[in-house]
Amino acid sequence: EPEVTQTPSHQVTQMGQEVILRCVPISNHLYFYWYRQILGQKVEFLVSFYNNEISEKSEIFDDQFSVERPDGSNFTLKIRSTKLEDSAMYFCASSQTSLEFFGPGTRLTVL
Amino acid sequence: AQSVTQPDIHITVSEGASLELRCNYSYGATPYLFWYVQSPGQGLQLLLKYFSGDTLVQGIKGFEAEFKRSQSSFNLRKPSVHWSDAAEYFCAVALWMEDSSYKLIFGSGTRLLVRP
Numbered sequence: 001e002p003e004v005t006q007t008p009s010h011q012v013t014q015m016g017q018e019v020i021l022r023c024v025p026i027s028n029h030l031y032f033y034w035y036r037q038i039l040g041q042k043v044e045f046l047v048s049f050y051n052n053e054i055s056e057k058s059e060i061f062d063d064q065f066s067v068e069r070p071d072g073s074n075f076t077l078k079i080r081s082t083k084l085e086d087s088a089m090y091f092c093a094s095s096q097t098s099l100e101f102f103g104p105g106t107r108l109t110v111l
Numbered sequence: 112a113q114s115v116t117q118p119d120i121h122i123t124v125s126e127g128a129s130l131e132l133r134c135n136y137s138y139g140a141t142p143y144l145f146w147y148v149q150s151p152g153q154g155l156q157l158l159l160k161y162f163s164g165d166t167l168v169q170g171i172k173g174f175e176a177e178f179k180r181s182q183s184s185f186n187l188r189k190p191s192v193h194w195s196d197a198a199e200y201f202c203a204v205a206l207w208m209e210d211s212s213y214k215l216i217f218g219s220g221t222r223l224l225v226r227p
Contacts, residue, residue: 031210033214041219042201042218042219042220043155043201043203043217044217045214048208048212048214050210055208055209055210055212056208056209056210056214095212097212099157100215102156103154104153104154105154
């Protein structure tokens with residue numbers, strides 16, 4: 001069964017450093033998403049990406065965040081200068097049209 | 112504004128007992144509704160979904176959910192809980208976007224504990 005994969009599973013970084021979280025969506029999917037879950041809180045939508053551009057983003061997704069689909073298979077989330085409050089589990093998801101498949105997540109810890 | 116409420120933060124049931132997890136939503140149109148399960152340290156696994164049609168939907172692992180428009184609810188049920196069902200359960204509603212996809216609005220989750 002096809003699945004969304006994410007690397008790394010856990011990333012530890014120093015405050016102010018740049019991080020790139022990587023995702024490989026399901027191959028024939030057209031829509032790609034990032035969600036975030038701060039420890040103990042609900043899962044929150046960050047951004048959706050379609051046709052090589054951002055289609056919607058939340059207020060969380062400020063100028064420190066960017067997404068890219070560099071090579072037709074990977075989908076990345078970059079945080080330019082991490083803050084302590086960026087510590088969370090980041091989930092990638094993809095869909096054809098009507099359903100989202102989630103990856104296992106990357107736990108980001110900012111020290 | 113669209114929202115999902117899961118009123119129970121924690122629920123504890125005995126193994127073999129029945130389970131019902133509550134979910135209420137606020138959405139202007141006919142909702143697309145989902146239940147996801149998250150085991151400790153794991154990602155989100157789709158249990159079941161409701162798009163239209165039969166209001167009682169069957170999912171994986173023996174779960175079912177019933178859509179009740181009059182109550183704005185989509186409660187998750189299982190007749191006999193197994194120890195492996197201990198996890199966090201999230202209800203979500205789809206919010207459509209202009210590109211014809213949707214984003215999910217999640218509830219705050221219910222943590223299920225199973226007593227041996």
